[in-house]
Amino acid sequence: MEKLPTIKEIARRLNVSVSTVSRALSDHPRIGLGTKLKIKQLAEELGYEPNAQAIFFKQKKTFVIGVVIPFIREEFFSQAISGIESAAMEHQYTILFGQSYDDPEREKQVVEAMKKQRVDGLIISLSKGTNRYDHLEALRKYDIPVVYFDRIPNMADAHKVYCNLYKGTMEMIGWLFHKGYRRIAFINGPDKLQASKERMNGYMDGIAKQKLKVDMQLVEKTDLSKESTQAAMKKLLSLKNKPHAVISFNDYVHMDAVQYAQHHNIAVNKSMMFVSYANLPITSYTAFPPLASIEQYPYGQGEKAMELMMKILAEKQTEKKGEEEFYTEELSPTLVVYQQAIS
Incomplete structure (x- = not known):
């Protein structure tokens, strides 16, 4: 099997350091334009693809958002998933999806699995039996923000998207x-x-x-x-x-x-x-x-939930200090x- 090209191979062929290749591929301002062009051209010719895991490790991100809903088979939630995924792709994120099957215990298991996968954030519509939120509140110590949509908790300190x-x-x-x-x-x-x-x-x-x-x-x-x-x-x-x-x-x-x-x-x-x-x-x-x-508006709720998640994650990057601010997005219903x- 043919081996995938690496940064080391590009560096060897152009007789430059590995760090120079890495910086050039990430458009570092200290690397000259001519060197950048040579490195990028060779990378393209060789079919080089960046090591996503290495990038994630460096940036302390997975670029994955966990999404938990009661049932994918219900059209309401499948529309919401479409809205979430559409907004995620615009921000170069993917989603990791799980179902609670409207069971609080199953919901806890799915949330735990999302935590172990080190998702950057979690979007959830609660199961019909969920009345305790310990498993979701626990994500704060892992610096994983949670955005609730449609089925939301009755508490002030939570990010929410819902229809009135x-x-x-x-x-x-x-x-x-x-x-x-x-x-x-x-x-x-x-x-x-x-x-x-x-x-x-x-x-x-x-x-x-x-x-x-x-x-x-x-x-x-x-x-x-x-x-x-x-x-x-x-x-x-x-x-x-x-x-x-x-x-x-x-x-x-x-x-x-x-x-x-x-x-x-x-x-x-x-x-x-x-x-x-x-x-x-x-x-x-x-x-x-x-x-x-x-x-x-399930699609709109999903879309807004992801946009809100992106806002929260962007604020995390600025290392904003002080008391955490919680956001609420309320959609007006329409009687059809x-x-x-x-x-």
Whole structure:
């Protein structure tokens, strides 16, 4: 097998020192232009490629960002990954990706693996059961910054990118009331998710804004599994005074809720309306997509999370002293209403 060319070989052929070749290839100002051109030309002819590991060691960087999400199979997170990767490539970074499968213990294992790989930073959307952040806070002593996106922790000292779901929920309630729906049911997500709390606050304040009391019989929750969502729908359909509309935690919960309603002879989006969060393209291929859905911009969240990470890493290079500053990027949601809901 032919050996790869090295800096030593370039130095030997041009009768210069190894340090001169190294400096010339990194455009050091102390190396003359003529010498630089000769060295770079020979390096290109030989097909020389820099030793990435040596560069990483010298710069104390790996140029890799760890990314942890619940599920890659969910379109929301795959879009977020695309946004993260696109922004990373613009800054000559790559990503190391892992899934928590919505399990806090698995999340800890993945984060530990990222730490051992010495990633320069970590971007994470928390699992549905994560309510302690010790495994993430521990990364500080390794000088690995963490940026949370979408599923974020309820704490001030954290870098975050998220969509304002409180505002989106308020807007959705207002739209439903405008369309004439008064008994609005809500299938919320797991209690430990900050996003569930934001949705719930938006729901309660949205109902109160219409000068009505919140009927807690209309509020159910799901652990995001199909079985749990169906159990929530069973309770709602057993009510003597059934809901006029159902808000689902996300588009996946929506699809499970609609399927259950269909099997129990509910005229979906006629006698009972269904709306949701996320506005995922996949729902357009279903028989009954949500009549309205809150766009949460997963690609944009991922992109902003990476841009924020680059900002944090750049500040680290300047060796900025003093108390650490934590950044928050908030995206405004958009209520997307489909044509069939306008009439």
